[in-house]
Amino acid sequence: MIRTPYLLFLGDAHDNLAAKVAQGIKDWNPDSVVGQFRMEGCNADVGAPDMSLQEAYDKGARTLVVGVANRGGVISDAWLRVLAEAMEIGFDLASGLHNLLRDEKLLKATSARTGATLHDVRIPTVAYPIANGVKRTGKRCLAIGTDCSVGKMYTGLAMDAEMQKRGMKSTFRPTGQTGILITGKGVPLDAVVADFMAGAVEWLTPDAEADHWDHIEGQGSLWHVSYSGVTMALIHGGQPDALILAHEPTRTHMRGLPGFGLPKLEELRDMALPLARIANPACVVAGVSVNTKALGDDEALALCAEIEDRMGLPTVDPYRHGAARLVDALSVI
Amino acid sequence: MIRTPYLLFLGDAHDNLAAKVAQGIKDWNPDSVVGQFRMEGCNADVGAPDMSLQEAYDKGARTLVVGVANRGGVISDAWLRVLAEAMEIGFDLASGLHNLLRDEKLLKATSARTGATLHDVRIPTVAYPIANGVKRTGKRCLAIGTDCSVGKMYTGLAMDAEMQKRGMKSTFRPTGQTGILITGKGVPLDAVVADFMAGAVEWLTPDAEADHWDHIEGQGSLWHVSYSGVTMALIHGGQPDALILAHEPTRTHMRGLPGFGLPKLEELRDMALPLARIANPACVVAGVSVNTKALGDDEALALCAEIEDRMGLPTVDPYRHGAARLVDALSVI
Numbered sequence: 001m002i003r004t005p006y007l008l009f010l011g012d013a014h015d016n017l018a019a020k021v022a023q024g025i026k027d028w029n030p031d032s033v034v035g036q037f038r039m040e041g042c043n044a045d046v047g048a049p050d051m052s053l054q055e056a057y058d059k060g061a062r063t064l065v066v067g068v069a070n071r072g073g074v075i076s077d078a079w080l081r082v083l084a085e086a087m088e089i090g091f092d093l094a095s096g097l098h099n100l101l102r103d104e105k106l107l108k109a110t111s112a113r114t115g116a117t118l119h120d121v122r123i124p125t126v127a128y129p130i131a132n133g134v135k136r137t138g139k140r141c142l143a144i145g146t147d148c149s150v151g152k153m154y155t156g157l158a159m160d161a162e163m164q165k166r167g168m169k170s171t172f173r174p175t176g177q178t179g180i181l182i183t184g185k186g187v188p189l190d191a192v193v194a195d196f197m198a199g200a201v202e203w204l205t206p207d208a209e210a211d212h213w214d215h216i217e218g219q220g221s222l223w224h225v226s227y228s229g230v231t232m233a234l235i236h237g238g239q240p241d242a243l244i245l246a247h248e249p250t251r252t253h254m255r256g257l258p259g260f261g262l263p264k265l266e267e268l269r270d271m272a273l274p275l276a277r278i279a280n281p282a283c284v285v286a287g288v289s290v291n292t293k294a295l296g297d298d299e300a301l302a303l304c305a306e307i308e309d310r311m312g313l314p315t316v317d318p319y320r321h322g323a324a325r326l327v328d329a330l331s332v333i
Numbered sequence: 334m335i336r337t338p339y340l341l342f343l344g345d346a347h348d349n350l351a352a353k354v355a356q357g358i359k360d361w362n363p364d365s366v367v368g369q370f371r372m373e374g375c376n377a378d379v380g381a382p383d384m385s386l387q388e389a390y391d392k393g394a395r396t397l398v399v400g401v402a403n404r405g406g407v408i409s410d411a412w413l414r415v416l417a418e419a420m421e422i423g424f425d426l427a428s429g430l431h432n433l434l435r436d437e438k439l440l441k442a443t444s445a446r447t448g449a450t451l452h453d454v455r456i457p458t459v460a461y462p463i464a465n466g467v468k469r470t471g472k473r474c475l476a477i478g479t480d481c482s483v484g485k486m487y488t489g490l491a492m493d494a495e496m497q498k499r500g501m502k503s504t505f506r507p508t509g510q511t512g513i514l515i516t517g518k519g520v521p522l523d524a525v526v527a528d529f530m531a532g533a534v535e536w537l538t539p540d541a542e543a544d545h546w547d548h549i550e551g552q553g554s555l556w557h558v559s560y561s562g563v564t565m566a567l568i569h570g571g572q573p574d575a576l577i578l579a580h581e582p583t584r585t586h587m588r589g590l591p592g593f594g595l596p597k598l599e600e601l602r603d604m605a606l607p608l609a610r611i612a613n614p615a616c617v618v619a620g621v622s623v624n625t626k627a628l629g630d631d632e633a634l635a636l637c638a639e640i641e642d643r644m645g646l647p648t649v650d651p652y653r654h655g656a657a658r659l660v661d662a663l664s665v666i
Contacts, residue, residue: 229530
């Protein structure tokens with residue numbers, strides 16, 4: 001577990017997109033955020049109070065979270081100085097960067113001297129089992145996408161938040177670094193060794209009360225040839241009772257794969273459901289989540305209505321319209 | 334690359350099944366085998382000449398291959414003494430065991446002193462790329478199974494051997510430890526980190542001449558919830574032109590998963606082909622490989638005929654009947 005609350009490190013992010021990890025934490029777990037720390041030249045702003053390291057520490061922050069993508073995969077000297085100073089003050093560090101905090105000599109040495117913990121959330125810390133496929137108690141929902149990065153995490157977070165609001169039993173189960181930083185725990189699935197992927201998902205979503213829902217964060221896409229194996233492990237390790245189809249309507253080709261078109265939602269449904277039923281014969285497709293960020297209000301509503309009519313499934317942008325109708329659909333399962 | 338030829342270490346294997354890795358090497362790359370080394374109490378025999386370490390070394394053997402499963406995941410003291418002695422004589426060691434040679438102090442120290450190399454073939458030694466999905470030249474064939482351990486490796490090896498016999502261009506591409514020990518190279522796919530699985534398969538089967546066939550060793554099964562993600566990465570990273578459906582007719586449930594039934598060959602075909610066509614729209618199902626080991630001669634022929642009639646695909650047990658008809662089917666692709 002990562003100590004909360006957080007101070008969000010935005011570094012010298014050149015835009016808000018570079019700070020999307022920090023934005024995700026601020027959006028989905030605002031209570032965990034004391035403030036944001038911005039360096040000279042930072043153009044990002046996640047809407048948290050600007051604060052110095054000391055000020056944030058005095059207000060209770062205990063972990064400085066690197067919530068920003070770094071350029072060229074290198075942690076700059078300017079960043080390193082701030083991160084080391086934070087440990088001197090008493091912070092732990094947490095990061096989802098590909099290049100690891102622990103690989104930086106200054107950070108390693110400072111953490112050893114101060115006793116601060118370095119959380120590289122991309123690296124698994126658990127010896128996951130091989131999946132055994134045994135049916136677990138409780139209910140599970142998994143969003144699967146027509147592509148990567150179409151809003152699967154936000155869909156799960158929004159459904160979890162809606163269930164919490166209704167007093168239902170539910171837990172968001174992160175499988176990627178942003179989700180792990182939002183909740184403080186989870187499985188960095190893309191870094192798990194192949195044989196243990198499905199077992200890691202089983203471990204992440206254990207037996208629960210019969211009316212409890214796990215919202216498992218999806219990864220990749222069955223249509224994305226770079227990561228489809230990870231998606232498959234989520235479908236079989238997660239043994240979902242419900243699938244939500246996630247889609248971004250303006251994408252012209254699979255992310256990072258020019259020449260690969262996106263599937264139709266019908267194709268995704270028809271491929272994913274039989275695969276899911278291998279692990280859980282009772283699985284159903286419960287709804288559609290459309291990421292309408294690129295559309296105007298009317299256009300977004302019209303598209304959702306068109307898909308809903310075509311697919312016969314409740315269809316919303318959970319970020320824009322709320323996840324109530326998706327939760328309604330789960331409530332009858 | 335692992336130095337050849339090999340002396341096969343059978344240890345104190347209690348039966349031939351425990352020595353199946355050694356048997357695979359003997360069956361599929363007999364030219365690489367100088368002999369077998371058996372300890373007191375060994376009940377296995379792969380049909381190679383029994384030999385002392387020194388005798389095998391004098392006959393040219395350069396790597397002692399641990400071709401046997403150990404009990405309880407522990408390399409016994411008796412084994413360790415033999416393995417260390419081999420390094421003193423001049424052998425390298427190679428092993429596909431889960432517990433690693435390099436984790437044994439005696440072996441590590443002896444290898445450091447003698448300069449012998451320890452090959453733990455379960456551990457990747459390459460930084461594989463993320464798959465890019467770009468279409469590669471040459472042809473690829475992948476066997477996919479109704480379950481794990483139904484003869485996918487033997488199918489690929491038999492088809493490769495048949496092509497070699499005909500003077501066709503072909504290469505067997507191992508993805509598991511036995512295959513790697515047979516050919517001296519490959520990708521230990523079950524030990525690759527999730528994000529790089531499909532990329533490792535792309536790396537394993539690079540561009541080749543237009544009339545060259547790669548026979549990619551299959552792993553797992555789309556129906557095996559523990560390993561289906563690995564199978565998926567093979568289908569998308571391998572971008573096969575041809576799939577061979579592999580089946581073992583006496584299996585009553587998925588290996589290691591009581592309660593999970595096997596799919597029909599028709600279900601496997603209908604699930605796998607659309608998935609494969611995401612990566613390679615030209616992919617076809619070219620034949621069926623039946624592991625008839627548990628059947629009598631007449632029964633085996635009758636079953637293959639029945640499946641061939643039902644599926645409209647050439648159907649053989651390549652180990653029993655030869656792979657000629659499967660190769661014929663590829664020759665027209």
